Amino acid sequence: MDIRRALLIAAALLMLPGLALCAPHTMRLDYFHTGNASTELFSVDRVVVEPLEWPGNPQKAIDDSNLGKYFFEVIDRKSNRTIYSRGFSSIYGEWETTDEPKAMSRTFQESLRFPEPDSPVQVVVKKRDAQNAFHEVWSTLVDPSDMFVDRSTPASPGPLIAIQRSGDSANKVDLLILGDGYTAAERGKFEKDVRRMVDRLFATSPFKEMRSSFNVWALCPPAAESGISRPSTGVHKQSPLGTTYDAFGSERYVLTFDNRAFRTAASFAPYEFVEILVNGQTYGGGGIFGQFSTVAADSVWSSYIFIHEFGHHIADLADEYFTSPVAYAPATDRVEPYAPNVTALLDPKNLKWKDLVSAGTPLPTSWDKEGYIKYSQEIQKRRAQIRSDRRPESEMDALFQEEKQHETSRLAAERYHGKVGAFEGANYEAQGYYRPETDCIMFTRDDVPFCAVCRRAIARIIAMYT
Numbered sequence: 075m076d077i078r079r080a081l082l083i084a085a086a087l088l089m090l091p092g093l094a095l096c097a098p099h100t101m102r103l104d105y106f107h108t109g110n111a112s113t114e115l116f117s118v119d120r121v122v123v124e125p126l127e128w129p130g131n132p133q134k135a136i137d138d139s140n141l142g143k144y145f146f147e148v149i150d151r152k153s154n155r156t157i158y159s160r161g162f163s164s165i166y167g168e169w170e171t172t173d174e175p176k177a178m179s180r181t182f183q184e185s186l187r188f189p190e191p192d193s194p195v196q197v198v199v200k201k202r203d204a205q206n207a208f209h210e211v212w213s214t215l216v217d218p219s220d221m222f223v224d225r226s227t228p229a230s231p232g233p234l235i236a237i238q239r240s241g242d243s244a245n246k247v248d249l250l251i252l253g254d255g256y257t258a259a260e261r262g263k264f265e266k267d268v269r270r271m272v273d274r275l276f277a278t279s280p281f282k283e284m285r286s287s288f289n290v291w292a293l294c295p296p297a298a299e300s301g302i303s304r305p306s307t308g309v310h311k312q313s314p315l316g317t318t319y320d321a322f323g324s325e326r327y328v329l330t331f332d333n334r335a336f337r338t339a340a341s342f343a344p345y346e347f348v349e350i351l352v353n354g355q356t357y358g359g360g361g362i363f364g365q366f367s368t369v370a371a372d373s374v375w376s377s378y379i380f381i382h383e384f385g386h387h388i389a390d391l392a393d394e395y396f397t398s399p400v401a402y403a404p405a406t407d408r409v410e411p412y413a414p415n416v417t418a419l420l421d422p423k424n425l426k427w428k429d430l431v432s433a434g435t436p437l438p439t440s441w442d443k444e445g446y447i448k449y450s451q452e453i454q455k456r457r458a459q460i461r462s463d464r465r466p467e468s469e470m471d472a473l474f475q476e477e478k479q480h481e482t483s484r485l486a487a488e489r490y491h492g493k494v495g496a497f498e499g500a501n502y503e504a505q506g507y508y509r510p511e512t513d514c515i516m517f518t519r520d521d522v523p524f525c526a527v528c529r530r531a532i533a534r535i536i537a538m539y540t
Contacts (some may be wrong), residue, residue, distance in 0.1 A: 100124040101190040102337060103197055103216060107166040110179040114170075116199065116212035119183070119334075122224045128189040129243035129344035134538055135159070135189070140412060141390040141535075142363050143167040145208050148188045149196040151215075153452075157195070158188045162364030163390065165329060172322050183333035191218055206412050231295035231339040233312070235265060237272055237289040243344045246289045247539045250345035253294030254315040254330070255302040255353035264294045267351055267371040274377040275384065278515075280529045280536075287540045291343045302328075302352045315339060317352050317368060321360060325461055328358040328368040336366065346539055347388050349380065355467055357474070361386030370460065374471045375519060382515050385524065389532045392416040394500045394509040394517035397450035408506050414531035415516060416500045419508045425496060427510055427527045432493035439495030441488050441512055447504060449484075453477050474519060482520045485513045494526050 104119040135158045142161030151159050166182040169175065180339075184198060195216040200208040217223075240246050251271070252290050253264040276285045287525060295314035303310045303318035316332030330336050330350065340348055348366040352358075359369035359376055361383030369380040385391040392413035408418045410426075417426060422437040431437070453473065460470050483493060491512045500509035500517075509517060514525035524532065 090426070097127045098191075100126060100341070101188055101216070101218070102126045102341070103186045103187070103214075104186075104337070105184055105214075106181050106336065107164065107184050107430065108179060108181040109166065109170065109175065111170075111175040113179070114201075114211065116214075118214055120224055121216055121220070121222070122217075124341040125227050126341065126344055129179070129248045129346065129537060130187070130189065131244050137161055137538070137540060139390075139535065141414070142412075143202055145200045146186050147198045147200075148191065148216075149211040150191065151194045151196060157191065160186075160188075160364060161390075162186075163362050164365060165331065165362060168362065169322065174322075182331065185337050187332060191216075193218070193245065201267060202412070202512075204407060205266075205409055228338050230342055231293055232261075233293075234343050235268070236289075237290040238285075238288060239267060240286050240289055243289060245534055245540055246300070247287055248289045248291065248344040248346050250340055250343045250348045251292045252315060252336070252339060252350045252354065253292070254317045254350055255297050255298050255300060255311070255313045257298070258293050258296040260300060261294055261296070264351065264353070265292065270293045271369070271371070271377065271380045272350065273350070275381060278381055279523055280533045284533065284536050287536050289344070291345065293339060293343055295339050297353075300391060301354055304354075304356065306461075309471060313352075314398050315350060317350055319354075319356065319358050326356075326358045328352060328360045328370065329362075330366070330368075344396065347384075349384060357470060359383045363387060363390040373467075375474065378515070378519050385516055385528060385532065387533045389414065391516050391528055391531060392501050393415050394514055396499045396502050396504050396507075397447060397454060411501060411507070415510060415514075415525070415528050416509050417496060418504070418506060419496050422496070427494065427530075430494040430510070430526050430530070432490075435490055435493050435495040437496045438508060439490050439493075439497050441490065441497050442501050443497075443504065444485070446481075446484065446499075449480060450477075478521075480524075481513075481518050485518070485520070488512045 102122045102124055106117045106119055108115045122436040131332045137160045143163045145161045147156045148158040164184050197214050197216050198210055199212040201211045203209055251268050256264045272290055275281050297313050302313045305320045315330050315336050317328055317330045319328055321329040346416040350366055350368045354370040355372040357370040357373045367387035369376055390413055392415055410418050456473055491503040494510050496508040497512055498508050501507040510527035511525040513520055513522045
């Protein structure tokens with residue numbers, strides 16, 4: 075550890091009782107999250123001390139972003155002061171918005187990571203209510219001196235690759251890229267895939283301008299066989315991280331439900347954010363705020379998916395599209411979303427991005443939504459038929475290319491294209507939710523940047539870690 079980091083940590087920790095006066099290790103609370111449509115329960119699995127020091131900035135231990143469906147605080151028992159907090163979302167939080175909880179209960183593995191304290195702390199989890207206000211839903215005591223705290227070092231998942239080292243972790247955003255479904259013989263392919271994705275990320279604003287704020291690491295646990303599970307086609311594989319297509323019944327949604335395997339592998343690198351590259355060609359990916367994002371590395375659309383899903387993961391950006399099928403049930407009430415890039419426009423005079431609205435732009439802002447929907451519905455029918463017939467992935471790619479060319483020209487012709495306003499159609503719904511611009515990476519697969527509102531949201535999160 076360099077002298078500058080030591081001084082930063084010491085100064086910050088003097089103001090935060092409950093944390094050690096030397097660089098703390100990373101503590102992880104693994105827990106089970108269980109429920110159905112009427113019940114939600116939490117229970118401790120284990121408390122782990124990870125092999126590496128805490129990578130975060132000790133001067134920025136408190137989260138004031140107001141993002142995430144959940145929020146957790148680490149409270150020092152002696153002083154009753156919060157010494158660490160973060161907003162986050164979870165697989166459970168997404169699952170409960172599907173129809174399945176009405177018919178059954180399920181349990182998901184989750185984790186909370188924080189700097190190891192030097193005395194007992196209370197970990198408090200809060201959740202948003204129907205009005206998006208946080209309320210406590212679980213609390214548990216964590217004592218670092220407890221004999222059951224697991225301080226063992228698991229087997230290494232493989233060598234850590236430094237893709238980009240910009241400085242000390244305490245002052246940088248640490249991005250970890252994990253590989254899944256790559257055999258030992260495919261390790262070279264993994265590294266090439268990583269570097270290709272990283273180059274694309276840092277060619278995109280605001281990451282382009284803030285590249286020096288990032289350290290990028292890569293790890294790839296060797297798989298026994300190439301690829302990952304895709305249950306809709308009868309493919310099941312035991313990949314090291316357990317990633318799979320068809321999450322929640324959506325053929326393109328890629329997640330891992332094996333949190334323990336994911337966290338154990340990730341613990342061998344400093345990280346705040348994680349992207350999982352899966353060794354597959356079929357279009358797919360996923361992103362959960364504060365947890366991880368995924369992308370199929372060999373898809374023709376991998377660069378777009380990587381950046382789009384990372385937008386979910388790093389800045390809690392909402393999906394702005396509304397014509398593609400999703401597993402989530404529509405919202406019953408129109409409340410203002412906490413995501414920074416969508417709005418219910420309940421009070422146009424106080425639009426949350428009103429400072430970015432272009433002069434002379436009306437709110438709401440007109441665009442040819444009906445024409446867009448009509449075209450998109452035909453695309454979705456053809457897309458569903460390709461999947462139903464199990465036709466080659468090249469046919470799906472060709473359809474998406476056709477859609478991309480049409481949408482690029484259609485949206486570019488809109489009167490208010492390139493201006494910030496409030497365009498109806500976002501958050502999976504055609505009515506009642508609005509996005510900031512006609513087009514954005516969070517809306518279409520066009521070769522367009524993040525809109526101005528999304529760029530600002532991402533930059534704010536980067537600043538929270540650097």
